[in-house]
Amino acid sequence: MFGRIFLTALAAGVLSGIFIWGAHSIKTTPLILAAEVYENQGEAVGDGLHQVLPTAPAAEEEEWGPADGFERNAYTLLSDVLASIGFAFLLTGMIALSGRHVDWRQGIVWGLCGFAAFFVSPSLGLPPELPGMQTAELSARQAWWLSTAAAAITGLALIALQPRVGLKWVGAGLIIVPHLVGAPHPEIAPSALPAELAAQFAATTLVVTGLFWMVLGGLTGYFYNRFERS
Amino acid sequence: MNTKTLLLKDRIAVDAAHRVVPAVLALLFGGFLILGVGFIQPSTLHNAAHDGRHAMAFPCH
Numbered sequence: 001m002f003g004r005i006f007l008t009a010l011a012a013g014v015l016s017g018i019f020i021w022g023a024h025s026i027k028t029t030p031l032i033l034a035a036e037v038y039e040n041q042g043e044a045v046g047d048g049l050h051q052v053l054p055t056a057p058a059a060e061e062e063e064w065g066p067a068d069g070f071e072r073n074a075y076t077l078l079s080d081v082l083a084s085i086g087f088a089f090l091l092t093g094m095i096a097l098s099g100r101h102v103d104w105r106q107g108i109v110w111g112l113c114g115f116a117a118f119f120v121s122p123s124l125g126l127p128p129e130l131p132g133m134q135t136a137e138l139s140a141r142q143a144w145w146l147s148t149a150a151a152a153i154t155g156l157a158l159i160a161l162q163p164r165v166g167l168k169w170v171g172a173g174l175i176i177v178p179h180l181v182g183a184p185h186p187e188i189a190p191s192a193l194p195a196e197l198a199a200q201f202a203a204t205t206l207v208v209t210g211l212f213w214m215v216l217g218g219l220t221g222y223f224y225n226r227f228e229r230s
Numbered sequence: 231m232n233t234k235t236l237l238l239k240d241r242i243a244v245d246a247a248h249r250v251v252p253a254v255l256a257l258l259f260g261g262f263l264i265l266g267v268g269f270i271q272p273s274t275l276h277n278a279a280h281d282g283r284h285a286m287a288f289p290c291h
Binding site: 005063079093094146205 | 288
């Protein structure tokens, strides 16, 4: 079983990681780069103000970051593949825990559940962010994001993987509760970032991530079925 | 009849144990990777994973 889970998650994760990296390179990274132009303009104004102050904080330029172009794309490939392998292990772990037979068709449905838990539900409160967008404090957003995803996974499992009706309702409640509590949001002030960019980014990530989860789910189901004997 | 039921129950229990440990380990490892790529804040890691984090809709910055 160890071998089956490991091989399934690794194969499905690497392949769908390369897929989403391609989609990111073509569709979302250009929007991030375009948004950074506005973000840097904002920072330039900020730096101008700092120079007036006698005790300006040390410049942040010493922080390492990949150089634009090849190096930056290579690191995005690495992080996309690692995230994809991580999602693949979560998906394969849930499938193995359920003890159900899964082929590539059912795998796509499992993948769509992952999409619902890791993208749709968190994005309903915290839409995909472009650099330079106004956001609430990071740790509060991360805590809300993680709790919402965890609640959605538990809720979906209670609805789909166990037979008791009462617990299915508890599951539905779990999915909704984070949205009743509400995600942390900042006071919104006029911003230099064009709304068109943000709208295009939100729609693009929705489609790209949805496709990614269908590919990941389908491949996970395929390999899980194929590696049954190992 | 009873023995048969017992055997069947045992088999199901063994199957479950055989499944559950690797499955839970897989969930832990997957969660560890997602936290590492999407959430950990040291600036080196943040900058390396920056574009991926934004495009996967993880909270960034």
